[in-house]
Amino acid sequence: MILLINTLISGFGDNLVYLDPGSGSFLIQLLIAALLGIGVAMRASWSKIKGLFGFKPKADEDAEDESTDG
Amino acid sequence: MPKTKAQTDNDILSASFRDPSGFLFSHNGVLYRQVNHSYSEHYNKLIDSGLYDELVTAGLLIPHQEVRQAPAEENTAFKVIQPEMVPFISYPYEWSFGQYKHAALATLSIQLRALKRGMSLKDASAYNIQFVRGKPVLIDTLSFEVVKKGLPWVAYKQFCQHFLAPLALMALKDVRLGQLMRVHIDGVPLDLASKLLSFSTRLNFGLLTHLHIHAGAQKRYADADIKKIKQGRSMRVQAMQGLIENLRSTVKKLNWKPGGTEWGNYYDITNYSEKAFKQKKDLISEWIARVQPSVVWDLGANNGEFSRIPSQAGIFTISSDIDPSAVEYNYRRVRKDKEKNLLPLLIDLTNSSPGLGWANTERESFINRGPADMVFALALIHHLAITNNVPLLKLAEYFASLGKWLVIEFVPKSDSQVKKLFRSREDIFEHYTKNGFEYAFGKHFNIRESIPIIESERTLYLLQEHE
The missing domain is CATH 1.10.510 (Transferase(Phosphotransferase); domain 1)
Structure with missing residues (x-):
């Protein structure tokens, strides 16, 4: 089975990829990510501009959000 | 975890087969992970990039040590690492x-x-x-x-x-x-x-x-x-x-509010007096000090009130309940108080987690992940014996398979909580008496202590499995 999956996705040149990423999942991910990537790029540019004016970037968010209820 | 025998005297864990990068095996009771040659580039990058250190410091990745242990499969082995042991695998x-x-x-x-x-x-x-x-x-x-x-x-x-x-x-x-x-x-x-x-x-x-x-x-x-x-x-x-x-x-943004359920505010509506509650806690503390278990399973733990007696004494404790709200409240308290020895889990004892996945061995049954040193079954037996119709003899056999010591509370028919259970059904449980309980559990356990709870109808037992 693993051999079959590896053969199926060997186009990616990584023999260690043992999960089937799924064709539909793969495609939709590219589309969503392209959309969301624009946001990330804009945020990155914005924080560079803010940096020029002496604003400090926000610290990375913590691993978890403690809140689980509404 | 179930194991399969490898060519050597190492046991390869049965859940560890999907990823060709390596696998888990145990040798003389110690758990190791073999890293295969095919994964060497990635393993080196994990370490050299500083990602391993960052994740371990943040408490997001299990720490490990590279060890000289012989690999389970020599031809494919790049390294053998020894990860920190996880006290209990949950799903x-x-x-x-x-x-x-x-x-x-x-x-x-x-x-x-x-x-x-x-x-x-x-x-x-x-x-x-x-x-x-x-x-x-x-x-x-x-x-x-x-x-x-x-x-x-x-x-x-x-x-x-x-x-x-x-x-x-x-x-x-x-x-x-x-x-x-x-x-x-x-x-x-x-x-x-x-x-x-x-x-x-x-x-x-x-x-x-x-x-x-x-x-x-x-x-x-x-x-x-x-x-x-x-x-x-x-x-x-x-x-x-x-x-x-x-x-x-x-x-x-996904959130869930636990609601009040039949268990949600159990300790507020129970027929325990303050004195009885304290006596129960004191007895459990005393018995823990006497037995000194290293692992406790508190079954039907509700929000984990009694589970915290062993966990706060430094003993790793599973605190399970059937009610999602009770387990949620329990977990929130673990996080709020930064408790390290308590693991709340959602377990329905009448149908606990079975062996699942490939050959039913990838994910272990709840029972197979034991036994514990000590099991608590507090204010639980009437739910199993009466609501779920399990005969006392079967209950005794079941608890004997879970742990060597059992702290169990017998709740008689005269107790108001049991009376509630009979509101909607007939009493067909002629053997559900204190004598019937002692007879059934006596088949598997020695009764070390039997203490009536003051201002209640209940009795708390300390039982030890027959040698």
Whole structure:
């Protein structure tokens, strides 16, 4: 089975990829990510501009959000 | 964990076979992970990039040591590492909503940190997350791969099936739908989640895209050649970051409020007086000091009130209950008080987790993950014997299989809680008496103590399994 999956996705040149990423999942991910990537790029540019004016970037968010209820 | 015998005298763990990067094996009772040559580039990058140190320091990855132990399969071995032992392996269908959500957020946090160091998670299985010292931790050191430029996240589908779909169903439909993970070993199918969720969830951008449209795309492109899809398309790391951050904000917005249930405010409505409550706690403390167990399972623990007697004495304690609200309250207290020795779990004792997956050995049954040194069954037996019609002899046999010592409370028919159970049914339980209890449990245990609880009808027993 693993051999079959590896053969199926060997186009990616990584023999260690043992999960089937799924064709539909793969495609939709590219589309969503392209959309969301624009946001990330804009945020990155914005924080560079803010940096020029002496604003400090926000610290990375913590691993978890403690809140689980509404 | 069940094991299969390898060519050597090492035991390869039966759940450890999907990923060719390496596997877990045990030798003389110690757990090791073999890292295969095919994974060497990725393992070296994990260590050299500083990602390993960052994740271990943040408490997100299980620490390990490289050791000189002989590998289980010499031909393929690159290294052998010894990971820190996880005190108890639990599964997603045994987690409260809060535990599940924190496990999802931990996975995404790991992926974001990995991307910043040129690596990516090559799987996002919920089974790779375990609760250690009260917090979710990735236990599969071989889950990382060097980022291949232009390639999307190979574990995206798995993350959506293992985390997003069950969490959305639990938060927005019914918390009991988390049990779908018990049926679907590789996560909740997205078309099923999409069907079950209300139409209004399509107004949420994250759920619309990652669940509903994703499910549609899976169906539409099921037979599409992935190589053709890839042609002319690539994914920048920034785009991947955007994707992960969006998944994170989608998960963060999923919330669930535990409600009051028959168990939710149990300690407020119980017929215990303050004196009786204190006596029960004192007796349990005394017996723990006498037996000195290293692992306690408190079954039917409600919100974990009595589980905290051993856990606060430094003893690792499982605190299980059938009620999702009780387990959620229990977990929230663990997080709030930063408790390290208590693991709340959602377990229905009348149908506890079976062996699942390939050959029924990939995910172990609840019973196989024991035995404990000491089991608590407090204010529980009447639910099992009367509500669930389990004869006392079968109960005694069951508890004897779970642990060497048993602290059990006998709740007689004259107790107001038991009277409630008879409101809607006939009393067909002629053997459910104190004598009947002592006879049945005497078949498997020696009665070391039997103390009537003051100002109540109940008796607390300390039992030791026959040698």
